[in-house]
Amino acid sequence: MGRSAIVLAAGLGTRMKSKRHKVLHEVCGKPMILHILDELEQLDLDQIIVVVGQQREAVQAAIGGRAEIAVQSEQLGTGHAVQAAVPLLRQDVETTIVLYGDAPLIRAQTISALLSEREQSQAAACVLTADVANPKGLGRVILDDSGHVTRVVEEKDATADEKHIHLINTGIYAFDTIHLVRALARLQPDNAQGEYYLTDTLSILREECQHVCALPVEDVDEIASVNDLVQLADVERLMRVRICQRWMREGVTIVNPEHTYIGLDVTIGRDTILYPGTILEGKTVIGDECIIGPNTRLVNMTVSDRVKVEQSVGYDSLIEGFAQVGPFAYIRPGSEIGARVKIGDFVEIKKSKIGEDTKISHLAYVGDATVGKRVNIGCGVITVNYDGKEKHQTLIGDDSFVGSNVNLIAPLSIGEGAYLCAGSTITDEVPTDGFAIGRNRQVTKADYVKSWRKSRLDKDSGDEEA
Template structure:
């Protein structure tokens, strides 16, 4: 079995992005574009992936830690020079090396696999991934000989009128015999206007030595789109979003308005779930079957059970059970665990809390740093007072507790099983099970007060 290696070019700063963030780290559907490339390459069972880093090397390394090895291009002296930096890791290897740019987030593993298979079938020293374009102005043309092999790559500015009619262009993705690649790289010259070493020159060197250079053509230009500026980034985002939404719809998810629904690449959604417009689902979110999400909900890095509804609400880094109703306008903050059959209503905020089965907070409450048992009712306007200005403290509300409206539970405090909290109470001490706690000033009525007040005016 032939060894497969990959070199991902990710050293450029990307000045046309006009950004403090390095180009390949700009996200497409919630994931940095270079990570899209690495994840697709990883499915090919590669023996080694080497990412060439330069500008923003530490940030790129941190993002891709564990997914690839790295080589540093200290000076950006062209694409051939970038590939040369991998020699210490790959130079002595036998096998096939895929070279791909880190700013092509739409390329798919099936295309790369087909390119490698085409390369093997023709026993080529190099194979170029090409694409058909109806209007190829500005792109390098692939000129083939009578046998269909690549004769040369001609840049648009150097092409004759006849050559400019060719609609097959170079995408910048290549497949090489690894040994032949590094041998040819040593012969690449920087005798050009930019003083740089260009990878396409490797093709000319191999041709001059009588080696076979093939081309594998695809028809979908979108897949080879390189992102060099914000306009192309927006275009890639739109294409990727359409691709992701189509995949979910084919798997049995209803997306009411795909043009206004934003789903990340790693999201999993069960059958017969309905996603309403304006919804964003990102990170490693997993949503069960028969759910209703949205409209205008934002969910990131959450697990959601079956038959749950999340309407016009936000949920981050939390676990939400089955048969739960959330919203509208609720906020589930990180490290929360919402168990089955819970009701979280409008303008309720939950943070770092276990909220037990069948419990409910229907409106206008804040529950933070708490353990809420089963079958608890938290009345309107009630809060857990969890912060003393320096430290956070826990509130424990046991099963079957009834918390009246506008109550303050000052942590640390425990409300025992089955207890009642009278409306308007501020609870500062533990409440025993089955007790009624009343913590408010006694009401006093002043008869005739208004008449006396008016008389004094």
């Protein structure tokens, strides 16, 4: 018993008023078409076909080989789009589901239920329906006394009585494949738009005395589709609510879900607290008992247990257990922050490894460096890693002390236990337990200021007399 899915993604979506194809607009950090493929792949289908048309190369690139591609060269309606996929349908496929690439909230469970309803009832087609409070502008589903679908009528063609019907067509169907192919062959563009409508297949099947059933969706939010950027924002909001609810049920405390943004591929451990303004994106992994936020963005970060990250930004890096980051820190890609490390306010770490128990408490830049364990890096320290052409490495050994406002001119090696005096510019290697100072000797002139001021006053008086 084979099963196929056809995803319609040919239309550009002119109401989006965007150069980007509609199905490539992102919801929670992922293109809409990929949300749908994620759900379909949970169903162990025999075949997934995506129908592309405008900007087909961009859509194909996003799909990345996860589905077969059918091309609708000319957009002549939804029925015509499904016709474009028919040559690719496998001969052993008994049921084919058809859905749209701009409805990313649909769940695998709902699609599975629709497939099962079609197969168990032996219907020629099964329509996913929804009972909505405001059906304006949507196609109404007309049922007979037995609850079977007789037809779908668009609002512009509906009678006054039919406009009062709140049962609408979601545009998601499960077909007996043989009946689908036969009904598609009978479609005619006899409408004002001159297009081939997929909904007309239902009328054709009824004319053939075939059974067309309806399955109401349990969660109306699942059928929300995107035709403009306002609807995209609505769908994004619904998806974020769904994601936050999922993690709260898994033991994550989200102080204000309306102001917390979690990507679909993010993982969060139990007893972690997310404060408002937290944004977790990409493949970020957060451990147990962490405190994240407020106003923190982490992208593709791995954060171990009991880490605190406050009002900071991090990309593509690792933070080990019990570390503290922020406020106002910036962890750039390729960095490793060791256990119990403190990265304080206005500290930037770039492509560096910071050993455990090290403290970089404030106002420092550490780039292209390997910093050992139990190192203290003072306020205003800079690793000068760029010579105008190439980046160079700085190595700082365990238990070293780097005083405030020290410039470390890379390439440079600082031995274990070294002491670098505040205000120094260090250009040469410092050995283990070495003491380095690189600044001009202080010159103090007693009573100099008093005589300097007197000379200035005498000069000013002379100028006035002249």
